[in-house]
Each structure stands twice: as structure tokens, then as C-alpha cells.
Amino acid sequence: xxxxxxxxxxxxxxxxxxxxxxxxNLTVNQNEFIGLVGHTGSGKxxxxxxxxxxxxxxxxxxxxxxxxxxxxxxDLKTIRxxxxxVFQYPEHQLFEETVEKDIAFGPRNLGLSANQIIDxxxxxxxxxxxxxxxxxxRSPFQLSGGQKRKVAIAGVLAMRPQVLILxxxxxxxxxxxxxxxxxxxxxxxxxxxxxxxxxxxxxxxVAELADRLLVMNEGYLVLDDSPREVFQNVNLLEEIGLxxxxxxxxxxxIKKRGYxxxxxxxxxxxxKEEIISFTRGRELC
Amino acid sequence: MSFxxxxxxxxxxxxxxxxxxxxxxxxxxxxxxVIIGSNGSGKxxxxxxxxxxxxxxxxxxxxxxxxxxDQNNVWEIRQRVGMVFQNPDNQLVATTxxxxxxxxxxxxxxDPKEIRKRVDDSLRQVGMDGYQxHAPHNLSGGQKQRIAIAGVIAMLPKCIVLDExxxxxxPQGRRExxxxxxxxxxxEGKTIIHITHYMEEAIGADRVIVLDNxxxxxxxxxAEVFQEVDKLKSFQLDVPPITELAYELSRSGLIIPGGIxxxxxxxxxxx
Numbered sequence: 001x002x003x004x005x006x007x008x009x010x011x012x013x014x015x016x017x018x019x020x021x022x023x024x025n026l027t028v029n030q031n032e033f034i035g036l037v038g039h040t041g042s043g044k045x046x047x048x049x050x051x052x053x054x055x056x057x058x059x060x061x062x063x064x065x066x067x068x069x070x071x072x073x074x075d076l077k078t079i080r081x082x083x084x085x086v087f088q089y090p091e092h093q094l095f096e097e098t099v100e101k102d103i104a105f106g107p108r109n110l111g112l113s114a115n116q117i118i119d120x121x122x123x124x125x126x127x128x129x130x131x132x133x134x135x136x137x138r139s140p141f142q143l144s145g146g147q148k149r150k151v152a153i154a155g156v157l158a159m160r161p162q163v164l165i166l167x168x169x170x171x172x173x174x175x176x177x178x179x180x181x182x183x184x185x186x187x188x189x190x191x192x193x194x195x196x197x198x199x200x201x202x203x204x205x206v207a208e209l210a211d212r213l214l215v216m217n218e219g220y221l222v223l224d225d226s227p228r229e230v231f232q233n234v235n236l237l238e239e240i241g242l243x244x245x246x247x248x249x250x251x252x253x254i255k256k257r258g259y260x261x262x263x264x265x266x267x268x269x270x271x272k273e274e275i276i277s278f279t280r281g282r283e284l285c
Numbered sequence: 286m287s288f289x290x291x292x293x294x295x296x297x298x299x300x301x302x303x304x305x306x307x308x309x310x311x312x313x314x315x316x317x318x319v320i321i322g323s324n325g326s327g328k329x330x331x332x333x334x335x336x337x338x339x340x341x342x343x344x345x346x347x348x349x350x351x352x353x354x355d356q357n358n359v360w361e362i363r364q365r366v367g368m369v370f371q372n373p374d375n376q377l378v379a380t381t382x383x384x385x386x387x388x389x390x391x392x393x394x395x396d397p398k399e400i401r402k403r404v405d406d407s408l409r410q411v412g413m414d415g416y417q418x419h420a421p422h423n424l425s426g427g428q429k430q431r432i433a434i435a436g437v438i439a440m441l442p443k444c445i446v447l448d449e450x451x452x453x454x455x456p457q458g459r460r461e462x463x464x465x466x467x468x469x470x471x472x473e474g475k476t477i478i479h480i481t482h483y484m485e486e487a488i489g490a491d492r493v494i495v496l497d498n499x500x501x502x503x504x505x506x507x508a509e510v511f512q513e514v515d516k517l518k519s520f521q522l523d524v525p526p527i528t529e530l531a532y533e534l535s536r537s538g539l540i541i542p543g544g545i546x547x548x549x550x551x552x553x554x555x556x
Contacts, residue, residue: 040425040455089453146324172371172452174323174482176521201456204526241457246526246548253552268526272533275555279539 001066002163002195003028003051008060010046020046021057022219028163028197033189035206035227036199038216039241044199045088047216048165051197052076052083081110084161088168090152091145099125099143099151100136106159124154127184146177153181157188163195164188170205182209207231207245207266215242228264247271254278286350287311288443288476289335289366293344296330304330306499307344314443317470317477319487319507322496323521328480331496332448335478336368349443364393367437369447373429374422382408382424382432383417389440400439407435410473411465427458431465438469444476445469451483459483484511485525488546495520508544527551 003026010021021043028034038044049055050062053069053076062070069079087093096102100121107120125132128150135143140151153169166185170178186209188194200206206213206227213230215223217240223230231237231244234252243249251263251271261278265271289312296305305327312318322328333339334346337353349365351358370376379385386404395403408414411431416424421432430450437445447466451459463486469475479486487493493510495503497520503510511517511524514532518524524532531545531554545551 039457144324172449172482174521175484175523176323243456247530250527250530250548250551253548254556257552257556259556268530268533272530272537275530275534276537276539279555 001027002030002064004063005050006061006063008050008057008062010050010055010057010059020219021050024060024221026214026221026224028195030162031189031193031195033185033196033209033211034198035210035213036197036216037201037203037206037213037242041218042216042240043219044216045167048085048167048197048199051163051165052085053079054085081159082161083163083165084156084159086153086156086164086166086169088171090156090169091140091148094140094148094152094155097139098136099130099138099140102140102151103155103158106155110159120158120160121154124158127157127188128154129180129184130154146173149173149177149181153184161194163197165197165199167199168201169198170200170202185209203231203243204245207248215240227266231266232264250275286347288314288316288349290347291331291334291344292346294331294334294341294346295343296327296334296339297342298330303499305334305341308499308501309344310494310501310504312444312476312478314476315470315474317467317489317491318479318494319490319492320478320480320494320496321482321484321487321522325498326496326520327499328496329448332368332446332478332480335444335446336366337362338368364440365442366444366446367440367442369430369433369437369445369450371449371452373426373433373453376433376436377421377429380420381417382413382419382421385421385432386435386439389436393440403439403441404435407439408432410438410469411435412461425458426454427461430454430458430462434462434465434469438473438475442475444478446478446480448480449482450479451481451486459486463489484523484528487511488525495522497521506544507546511546512543 005024005026008021008024012020036044050057061068064079094102103121103124104117107117122132130150140148170181185196189196210227213227214221231248234244237244245266247268248266251261254261255263262274265274291308291310294305294308297303320328334341337359340354346353348362351362353362377385379388383404386407387400390400390403411434413431421429451462466477467489470477488507490507493507494501502520511528514524527548528546531541531551535541541554
């Protein structure tokens with residue numbers, strides 16, 4: 001097991017009565033693809049920041065590869081190499097004068113040789129589909145929003161983390177940019193065995209990509225299961241303002257009208273097949 | 286004459302970078318128009334031209350009959366066409382909500398009593414009455430964006446142009462903004478031009494305009510535009526998930542009309 005949280009709670013100092021995390025128990029295994037969903041203020045962002053040591057929870061223990069990172073005096077630098085965090089709007093954090101320097105910033109701090117750094121930058125730019133020769137000398141500030149986002153993500157990838165955590169990486173991207181990004185995550189997970197934790201507001205996105213879904217509400221981890229199982233909890237999900245994929249909601253609406261139809265399907269393809277067999281069945285009666 | 290007339294408008298950022306390549310478009314008063322298009326399609330350039338942040342290199346834009354190229358019309362046009370941007374944090378300037386909303390009218394030199402009334406009316410119209418004394422930075426994204434809209438409507442514009450106002454919001458914030466602009470359109474008769482990447486936000490519009498590579502490629506009611514799934518995909522756009530499902534089902538031989546937009550419509554057709 002890669003990451004383990006034991007009874008983790010966190011209180012922010014300035015709002016002492018509101019707990020951001022409440023008694024979270026969680027394990028993450030190597031090479032999982034996890035979706036993390038919850039309303040704004042549910043504790044998602046706090047949770048991911050505890051995982052790479054940016055926030056030290058007020059209670060509980062966090063283990064990364066069996067090392068307790070919450071113990072006093074633990075060197076958090078080692079953790080940040082293992083766990084890469086892509087913040088919301090990561091392009092706001094670009095600062096170097098060229099794309100290459102920006103992406104190389106992390107690897108340079110790892111003490112790698114010049115050649116190794118170039119290899120890392122080259123690889124990271126390949127992964128985000130930016131041509132190395134075309135873009136390396138460009139100023140990141142003169143790129144489009146979508147390109148800036150790619151540079152920022154490449155900077156985290158260049159650290160070759162074991163775990164990649166992304167906080168709404170597709171927010172504000174156009175449909176093509178979003179699809180490219182999601183394909184990248186699938187590739188990192190399948191080809192490079194990276195463990196992915198994807199925070200998203202789009203139920204369609206996590207339903208399609210994740211093997212496992214974590215649902216947070218008011219600081220609690222309220223559901224932790226496969227997307228198929230999680231999205232069976234329609235009432236709970238609507239109550240906490242999340243909802244379910246539209247195509248799944250269609251199945252529930254048909255069922256509500258008294259028809260016999262499966263509701264545990266999430267993707268367009270699955271739902272399409274179920275509806276085709278549903279309509280055939282009806283023609284027969 | 287239409288409220289906004291866009292005639293053969295071209296705009297270039299550089300010699301070889303044409304953002305708009307000859308756009309002709311009429312917008313009627315009271316219309317709710319949604320503009321979609323991938324990054325670099327020219328959407329934001331068009332928005333800036335409507336508010337005279339940019340003027341066309343060639344062609345013309347008439348707002349209420351006033352040509353945006355004429356310097357004397359700039360402030361008149363901006364008063365009629367208000368603009369809301371993507372990032373709410375970049376648009377709020379004051380320390381309280383009411384000061385923020387009052388900022389525009391104050392610059393026009395309007396009587397303080399009238400300003401008070403406009404601020405309160407505007408906040409009521411965006412569902413933020415009671416927040417007058419709140420600090421904007423403590424509000425949620427959706428609330429901030431509604432304050433930005435209130436600041437625009439305090440200028441009593443006929444038209445509001447919103448350039449991806451929901452891109453940085455969570456689903457709840459997005460809902461709040463969409464409900465607000467829909468209400469402003471229905472109840473107050475404001476002309477709305479809404480630019481978005483979220484296809485499902487186009488469902489309630491009177492008209493959807495698809496921009497690609499600086500040109501208008503499609504135009505019609507949401508049902509008309511979204512039934513052309515393959516064409517939209519060729520412009521790197523998506524269709525709402527239910528529309529795509531309906532389309533796939535009809536390709537598999539089920540008899541389903543094109544342009545289904547909501548779960549409810551599709552349930553109706555299937556049951």
C-alpha cells in the first residue's frame with residue numbers, strides 16, 4: 001500500500017469551529033486511478049494538501065510507503081518527490097523566462113545532471129504534446145491559456161512522481177484541451193503505472209476514468225467505492241449537490257416510470273446498449 | 286434595424302494572426318445568444334469588439350445604430366453593452382459589495398440617491414440582496430460573479446456580454462450564474478450574449494452561434510445546432526451528453542428526432 005490515512009482530522013486555525021477534515025481513514029494502492037469529488041468546501045483540497053505534506057493535519061497519521069510523514073521532524077522533501085500535486089489553475093504559478101527553465105525547475109532541485117534534466121524536460125513536454133524544439137525557448141507568459149496549463153503540468157511530471165494528484169485540471173479548458181488532458185492521465189496510469197488522484201466537478205469525467213471514487217461532504221469521506229457502486233446512491237449524491245452522470249440519470253428516470261431497466265451503467269456506450277435492449281423488450285410485449 | 290449589427294468584421298492581432306475573418310451577425314434586442322467555439326476560435330475577440338475594448342480592422346459594428354469606430358460613441362456603447370469576464374477576482378475592486386456595485390454609476394456622476402436605488406435593485410436582480418455590507422473576497426465564486434453582474438446592471442445596460450463567466454466556478458456557482466442571466470433576460474428583457482465552453486449551458490438559449498477559426502460556422506436554435514453532432518465534433522466541440530446519446534441511439538435504428546437536449550425530453554421519446 002502506497003498511502004494510508006489513519007483517523008485524520010484537520011481544523012483550520014482561523015475558523016476553529018469548522019473542521020475541514022473529520023476522521024478520514026483511507027488507503028491508496030499503487031497504480032490506482034482515483035476520482036475525488038465533493039462540493040466546494042467539502043474538504044477535498046485540504047485532503048490532497050495533507051497527502052504531500054503541505055498541510056499537517058491537527059490529528060491522525062499519514063503514511064507514505066509505510067513511513068509516517070506526520071511524525072515530528074520528518075523530511076517532507078522526500079514526499080514531494082514521490083507525490084506530485086497539480087493545483088487548480090497551475091498556470092498562475094509559472095515564473096521562469098522560458099518554458100524549458102520552468103519545467104526544469106523541479107528536476108534541477110533534485111540534483112540531477114544537466115543531461116538528465118534535459119531528458120526529463122523533453123519527456124514531460126512529449127507527454128503533454130508540446131514540441132520541445134518549438135516551445136522550449138518561448139516565454140511561458142506568451143502562450144495561450146491551454147498551453148500554459150500544459151507547461152505547468154509538465155513541470156510536475158518532470159519530477160517523475162509515483163503519485164500524481166490533480167485539482168480540477170480541466171477547469172476552463174475547451175473540449176479538445178480537456179480530452180487531451182484526460183488521455184494523458186490514462187496514459188500515465190496505464191503506461192507509466194502512475195497512481196492518479198483526480199479531483200473533479202464533472203461526474204461524467206470521473207465515471208469514465210476512475211477505478212475508484214471518493215466522495216467527500218462537510219469534511220467526511222462519505223463514499224469510497226467503484227464509480228458503479230457510488231452512483232447507485234442517487235439520493236445522497238443529489239442531497240450533497242453532486243448529482244450523477246446525465247446518461248445514468250436517464251436510466252433512473254425511465255425506471256421511475258415503472259419500467260424494468262438497469263441503473264448501474266455510467267458510460268454513453270453502456271447506456272446506449274441497455275436502452276436498445278430495453279426498447280426491443282418492450283416491442284415484444 | 287437590429288440592436289447589434291456586425292458587418293463583415295475582421296480583426297487581426299498580427300499580420301499573420303487573423304482572429305476574426307469577416308463576421309456578419311445581427312443580434313436582436315432581448316435575445317439570449319450563446320457563442321461556442323474552441324480556444325482560438327475568436328470568441329473573446331468578438332466579445333471585446335462588442336464592448337469597444339477593440340475596434341474592427343475592417344467592417345463595422347453598430348450598437349443601437351452607433352458605429353463603434355467613432356470615438357465619440359465609445360462611452361455610449363459601453364453603457365449599453367456591459368461586460369463580465371471569466372475571473373471574478375479580477376473584477377471586484379471595492380471592500381464592500383455595495384461599493385463595488387456603485388463603482389460604475391459613481392463614475393458616471395449619478396446622484397447618490399439614484400445610486401443607492403440602483404445598487405439595491407441590481408443586487409435584488411442577481412439574488413444578492415442583503416449582502417450590501419459584505420466583503421466580496423469572502424463570497425463564493427458564484428456569488429462574486431453575481432456581484433460582478435450586479436455592477437454591470439447598475440449601469441442600466443441593454444445588453445450584457447459574458448465571456449466564459451462560469452469557467453472558474455463549481456457546479457453550484459455555475460447554476461447560480463446561469464439562473465441569474467436567464468432571469469435577467471426573461472424578467473428584465475436584457476439582451477444576453479454568453480460565451481461558454483460548457484455545451485449544456487447553451488440549452489436554454491434562443492440561438493447558438495458556433496465560431497471556428499474566426500468564422501461563424503453554424504447558427505440556429507440549440508436543437509438545430511446540437512443535432513449536427515459530427516459537424517460540431519469537426520470544430521473540436523462536444524455536444525451535451527444526452528444529445529450525443531440520443532444521436533447514437535438514432536444511428537442504431539431507434540426512431541428518435543434530432544436535437545434532443547435534456548434527460549426529460551429523451552425519457553418522453555423512449556417511454
